[in-house]
Amino acid sequence: MSDMPEQVLITEVLLRDGLQIEPVLVPTADKLRLAYGLLNAGLTSLEIGSFVHPERVPQMADTDRLAAELCAGESAALHTLVFNERGARRALDAGARHVRIIVSASDGHSRSNAGVPTREAMARLEPAVELLSAAKVRIEACVATAFVCPFDGETPVGRVVDVADRLRDFGIQVLHLADTIGAAGPWHVRRTVTAVRAEQSDIPLGLHLxxxxxxxxxxxxxxxxxxxxxxDAALGGIGGCPFAPGAAGNIATDDLVNLCHHAGIATGIDVDRLVELRDELQALLGRKLGSALAAVPAKPVPLRTARTAPVPG
Structure with missing residues (x-):
């Protein structure tokens, strides 16, 4: 567990977690342009939207159209988020082949995000998972507030492990742990990752920070x-959960790729192209973005250690 990986897989969540909290409604055509730009920059995994009621998250009202367009000739992992059976049916109708489900480890956030405590939210997902599994859709799961909850404080590790165990019983392929409000530190990461790994060494583990x-x-x-x-990462560091008070943006994709390349870790992503896309996004949203590279007036310095070979999903 102490060895650095030679390569990492980065899932770009701009179109879902990134835009869902933005006050500016981004047209579908612009979302598609960003999606194709990200794929051309070397991203092989995108989160493209969530099947939720548009009154709760207006930015996600066009997820059906995005999925129908992007998944038709799918050459990358294009994820959509569902919370219940109705969302799962919409995902299938739109042609989605990669779906993420999400459960909050804390009851406080679960009530805010899903309207019910964790146990009930989990039960609500069972028919959705059965439907998706029958359609042979690849299912990934995310444990929200895996470290700290804005309502309940620090999340007990045992509770995260219990939720992860239940999700494993659903037959998921990948498990993600989310620092939903960005309040965790390295100690939280080591403690929780170690505990979950001890119980689920057979399931690939990822982080949403x-x-x-x-x-x-x-x-x-x-x-x-x-x-x-x-x-997971979002271009320019945008995003946040509309149902988690105080949540700020995701780790910026451009910064994460730059960090990995400095460490000699392959991402398969062209950071120069990311910077160009970030500038386009900045103009689209009409505001300065928060990534560290956004404050640099020039392109990132080329690195001898950077390895950009394709990374398998």
Whole structure:
């Protein structure tokens, strides 16, 4: 667990977690342009939207159209998020072949995000998982508030392990642990990852990190030393959960790729192209973005150690 991976898989969550909290409604055509740009930059895994009621998350109202367009000629892992059976049916109708389900480890966030405590949210997902499994859809799962909850405080490790165990029983292919409000530090990451790994050594583990307190890069570094090779990130560091008070943006994809390349870890992603896309996104949203590279007036310095060979999903 102490060995650094030679390569990592980065899932770009701009189109879902990134945009869901933005006040500017981004047209579907612009979302598609961003998606194709990200794929051309070397991303092989994108989160493209969530099947939720548009009144709760207006930015996700066009997820059906995005999935129908992008998944038709799918050459990458294009994930959509579902919370219940109705969302699963919409995902299948739109042609989605990669679906993520999400459960909060804490009851407080589960009530805010899903409207019910964790146990009930889990039960609500069972028919959705059965439907998706029957259709041979690849299912990944995310444990929200796996480290800290804005309502309940620090999340007990045992509770995270219990939720992860139940998700494993659903037959998921990948498990992600989310620092939903960006309040975790490296110690939280080591403690929780170690505990979950002890119970589920057979399931690939990834992290979904936010950068509220500027700790996301440190948490990535800790995770890399634990052998984690899957990370979610959002271009320019945008995003956050609309149902988690105080949540700030995700770790920035451009910063994460830059960090990995400095460490000689392959991502398969062209950071120069990411910077160009980030500038386009900045103009689209009409505001300055929060990644560290966004504050640099020039392109990133080329690195001898950077390895950009394709990374298998």
């Amino acid at each position: 936010h950068n509220t307190y500027g700790m996301a890069a440190a948490n990535v570094w800790e995770a890399l030393h634990l052998g984690i090779r899957r990370f």
